[in-house]
Amino acid sequence: MFNLRPIAFILGMALSKLALFMWLPTLLALTGRSRGFEEFLQATLLTHGAALWLLAWGRREQIRLRVKEMFLLTTLVWTTVCVFGALPFVFISHISFTDAFFETMSGVTTTGSTVLSGLDTMPADILLWRSILQWLGGVGFIVAAVAVLPYLNVGGMKLFQTESSDWSDKSAPRAATMAKRILLLYLLLTVLCTLGYYALSDMNAFEAINHAMTTLSTGGYSTSDGSMNHFTPAAHWVGTLFMFIGGLPFLLMVSSLRQRNLALLRDAQVRGFVWLVLITGLVLLT
Numbered sequence: 001m002f003n004l005r006p007i008a009f010i011l012g013m014a015l016s017k018l019a020l021f022m023w024l025p026t027l028l029a030l031t032g033r034s035r036g037f038e039e040f041l042q043a044t045l046l047t048h049g050a051a052l053w054l055l056a057w058g059r060r061e062q063i064r065l066r067v068k069e070m071f072l073l074t075t076l077v078w079t080t081v082c083v084f085g086a087l088p089f090v091f092i093s094h095i096s097f098t099d100a101f102f103e104t105m106s107g108v109t110t111t112g113s114t115v116l117s118g119l120d121t122m123p124a125d126i127l128l129w130r131s132i133l134q135w136l137g138g139v140g141f142i143v144a145a146v147a148v149l150p151y152l153n154v155g156g157m158k159l160f161q162t163e164s165s166d167w168s169d170k171s172a173p174r175a176a177t178m179a180k181r182i183l184l185l186y187l188l189l190t191v192l193c194t195l196g197y198y199a200l201s202d203m204n205a206f207e208a209i210n211h212a213m214t215t216l217s218t219g220g221y222s223t224s225d226g227s228m229n230h231f232t233p234a235a236h237w238v239g240t241l242f243m244f245i246g247g248l249p250f251l252l253m254v255s256s257l258r259q260r261n262l263a264l265l266r267d268a269q270v271r272g273f274v275w276l277v278l279i280t281g282l283v284l285l286t
Helices: 004-030 037-058 067-085 087-093 097-108 124-152 156-160 175-200 205-216 233-246 250-259 268-285
Strands: none
Touching (some): 037 067, 097 124, 124 205
């Protein structure tokens, strides 16, 4: 038998964070720059309500999960987040739930496939929500796992050990601290990418913010049906640089910056990634 209450509590935590990010497009719609305020508000309140119920029902003094429950939790987190994340697409874009679920799952997993068209005339709040989903998928689940799993007695940091960096060492930062550093680095790179798009290409502020979120997550959602072809070549170079950075292991990046060493460049997976990009680029140029 599965111990469902701890699973419900963690699902509630995930939905509560999703609901908080839903307020961003909701407030954008409230400013009058986009339509769909009531629909987004409904989706946000429904998500908050479900999160509060799961948190209340599943709250325990101590949470312990077995291996089989961790497997179930992994599946349920992805599925539940996508179910509620799909609500704005259903309420505003009036597409089927199947298409909305596909769009959300594609965003959260940073796959980048889309069933939507007419992006150039789509409401700004929906475009922002698509970008937020990819941005969260790029780092949100990793940060949550690093920060939360150790408290569940399942050794969350072990998920992120690599051959070149022993995160089980006594000098390694606590999981919550490491999660905070990863998030801060992710935020900094997103800001730099936004500035790069805005200053060096023909993107306006809204387009730059959206493309920065989907670039760092390596997902590729765009605000235009023409994607990057809708913008000047400078946007392509900015996107190439920051998508390359987004493909690097963030744990090693944080470690290298914190210890001021070249651990990132000495890592085998990073060297292999660099060579793969260079060789592929040369092949495509020929």
